[in-house]
Amino acid sequence: DTAVSQTPKYLVTQMGNDKSIKCEQNLGHDTMYWYKQDSKKFLKIMFSYNNKELIINETVPNRFSPKSPDKAHLNLHINSLELGDSAVYFCASSQPGTGTEAFFGQGTRLTVV
Amino acid sequence: DQQVKQNSPSLSVQEGRISILNCDYTNSMFDYFLWYKKYPAEGPTFLISISSIKDKNEDGRFTVFLNKSAKHLSLHIVPSQPGDSAVYFCAASTTGNQFYFGTGTSLTVIP
Numbered sequence: 001d002t003a004v005s006q007t008p009k010y011l012v013t014q015m016g017n018d019k020s021i022k023c024e025q026n027l028g029h030d031t032m033y034w035y036k037q038d039s040k041k042f043l044k045i046m047f048s049y050n051n052k053e054l055i056i057n058e059t060v061p062n063r064f065s066p067k068s069p070d071k072a073h074l075n076l077h078i079n080s081l082e083l084g085d086s087a088v089y090f091c092a093s094s095q096p097g098t099g100t101e102a103f104f105g106q107g108t109r110l111t112v113v
Numbered sequence: 114d115q116q117v118k119q120n121s122p123s124l125s126v127q128e129g130r131i132s133i134l135n136c137d138y139t140n141s142m143f144d145y146f147l148w149y150k151k152y153p154a155e156g157p158t159f160l161i162s163i164s165s166i167k168d169k170n171e172d173g174r175f176t177v178f179l180n181k182s183a184k185h186l187s188l189h190i191v192p193s194q195p196g197d198s199a200v201y202f203c204a205a206s207t208t209g210n211q212f213y214f215g216t217g218t219s220l221t222v223i224p
Contacts, residue, residue: 004156033212041122042115043157043202043214056211090156094212099164101147102204102212104156 003027006091006105013081014113021076021108023091031055032074033102034066035090043090049074050096081112116140117205119215127223132190134218136203139184143205143213148177148188151200151217160201161188193222 006023013019025032033056034046048056052068063079078085088109094102118137126132134148144165149157163170163177163186170177176189190197203215 035214040216041200042216045211045213048211092156092212099145099162101159101162103159104149106156107154 002105004091004093004103004105006089006108008108009106010109010111012111012113015081015083017081018077018079019081019110020078021089021091021110023074023076023105025072025091025093025103027093027095027103029093029095029103030071031094031096032068032071033092033094034074034076035092035104037088037090037107039087046089047074047076078110081110083112086110086112115215116143117203117213117215119203119218121218122216123219123221125221125223126193128195129192132188132193132197132220132222134188134190134201134203134220136186136188136215137184138186138205138213140205140207140213141184142207145206146177146179146186147204147206147212148175149202149204149214151202157202190220193220195222195224198222 004025031050047066049068065077067075088107091105092102147162148160150160151157161175179186200217202217204212206212
């Protein structure tokens with residue numbers, strides 16, 4: 001019974017296409033995140049949602065649009081994909097407050113060709 | 114601007130010896146620090162954490178040390194086992210609302 005699950009695990013697509021990555025958590029957490037791990041292996045936060053509301057939006061191109069239909073889901077839609085978007089994208093969730101950890105999904109490896 | 118740094122991209126250790134992974138941070142507002150372990154093609158999994166009010170936390174073979182004045186933390190694994198071979202990420206947070214990660218250290222434990 002996976003705590004944080006994201007689909008698909010692998011995604012290969014052409015430049016200019018629009019794609020979505022889905023994420024669901026069954027931990028009852030209020031906060032969900034999207035992280036990007038690029039070729040330099042740096043795990044960089046992209047977005048953070050608390051109870052369906054956007055609370056953090058790092059400097060991410062507006063081609064990336066997160067959607068949270070409910071607090072258990074945070075999907076990532078990417079428009080007009082570019083070669084530089086190739087990376088591994090991780091969804092995570094946590095419960096707000098000091099002394100908590102984030103739980104991660106297995107990652108989605110996006111390859112733009 | 115990277116607020117959490119792991120300056121050693123890789124580390125090799127003999128089985129049974131101690132592994133020491135280091136991490137530095139710049140933001141003095143961080144109040145919670147975590148270590149994650151990551152295997153290939155999997156997401157990071159939580160390993161151990163420490164609050165800023167402590168300087169040491171131990172869990173079995175894993176101990177995390179925090180030196181707030183130096184803005185430095187380290188993870189000690191003793192004894193190291195081949196199954197510990199993975200990438201280790203250091204992370205820091207403020208009030209648990211955002212987690213900042215380092216670039217990871219790839220640990221190889223040689224049998």
